[in-house]
Amino acid sequence: MLAPSTRPVVLDPHGAGNACAHCDARSHSVCNAVPDSDIARLAAIATVSHAQPGTTLIQEGDPATHFFNISAGTVRMYKLLPDGRRQITGFAGMGHFLGLAVSDTYAFSAEAIDTVRYCRFSRARVRTLLDDYPAMEKRLLEVASTELVAAQDQMLLLGRKTARERLASFLMTQSRQGVFCHGTRAQFVLPMSRGDIADYLGLTIETVSRTFTKLRSEGFIDIPSATEITIRAPVALEGMATGMG
Amino acid sequence: MLAPSTRPVVLDPHGAGNACAHCDARSHSVCNAVPDSDIARLAAIATVSHAQPGTTLIQEGDPATHFFNISAGTVRMYKLLPDGRRQITGFAGMGHFLGLAVSDTYAFSAEAIDTVRYCRFSRARVRTLLDDYPAMEKRLLEVASTELVAAQDQMLLLGRKTARERLASFLMTQSRQGVFCHGTRAQFVLPMSRGDIADYLGLTIETVSRTFTKLRSEGFIDIPSATEITIRAPVALEGMATGMG
């Protein structure tokens, strides 16, 4: 056993090392509920991994053995019907926490869209950690509540909005949360394909493509390349997104 | 001040009295995280109320000052678009907990469908209570996680299922959670109107009605009255609900 020090060095057999202390995503994630002084405890149960585009992180129905925390890249969460119809329930980016579930199996699948860096935590060990850090449990409840609100918004979108309104909503959300170019929120990159957007918005690829084209021809947006969007009329789009356009 | 006793009698000015100790809904709700011995503390911060059909319990956008716990009856939660389009995000029955939100305003509205009995708790007081009963915080996280899973299922329904599949899903859920007649799960009452069902499933009243009629003419269900349903072919309906029919 090493002598105690103010910030113990932890040698992690899984390769996480002291990763948590220097993790860019920590301040964006539930991990910030663990104080600096105890960060090594968090690092000790974390395994840092990478996933290439298209890799499955979570398979719906598999035993829910781990939690995941995304530290870079974007993940799509989705559910399938037996004939292949897919509904993407959300995209998870930096700081996003995955795997909340009461059931002992995962309720959805998750795949890397681009190259993803993530931490994996065993559920059993996280449970132990939660007993010592009630603040983390509170943070998880916050996260779950926030996601619940987002899910309700998405239900309104899927149940009652037109294709145009869905795309406008999607673009406004992306411009708030997305990956930015040139330091401005008005221009950003879409890491996901048209097919992903369609399956997220309950539409087809063709309708997504046509609606993008229409919004461009009307001057609301610009599409420098298939993966880049510039918002030209944020106020008008916001109105459209909320059903007033 | 009264002398201490093993089970103090609490005189509640709001009329809750010792209500929690005898509450039918307690075992179905987050309140069961508070032990019997301390139930008076819970009762002290609860206000029992009744709401007539159509009454608004929660108005979207209002300051989120209270939590609610439904002890009898059914509530509809919903969101509106400015032009009146409505999406019902869920129905809350006995034991259901309402008002989880990080934001300081409610993210949805809630109305009584039939006569509803409920408890109201000030958020600030619940927060204090949570600090003393971590088990209750855990229960809330469980509740939120369960609802998140249900919300993801509903997104799949709204985004990708046909009208027929939506109705079948709805009926199977109701037959699991609903109000039963004659002690069998195969026959139950629908407390909500066709309009509510339509706004829950992202359809119109007419499509709901036509699809019910079709399912009846095909022998999958019986409709003794507009508010009663008998499941005749549960296996076939379950298959239909999961996209295999």
Add this chain to the structure above:
DNA sequence: CGCCGTCATTGATCCAGATCAACGCCGGAC
């Protein structure tokens, strides 16, 4: 009892978005 308002059902028609079908663009393999 009969009137009336609300809700559900049913029928006729319409249309937003799905489906079917090319075609263009770009990037990676060789």
Add this chain to the structure above:
DNA sequence: GTCCGGCGTTGATCTGGATCAATGACGGCG
């Protein structure tokens, strides 16, 4: 370079469910 495969766009057509329009079934109330 050019071949090839995946993705995105665009056009033509189709269709499930929406919309428009009656009509029927209750239940509450005077």
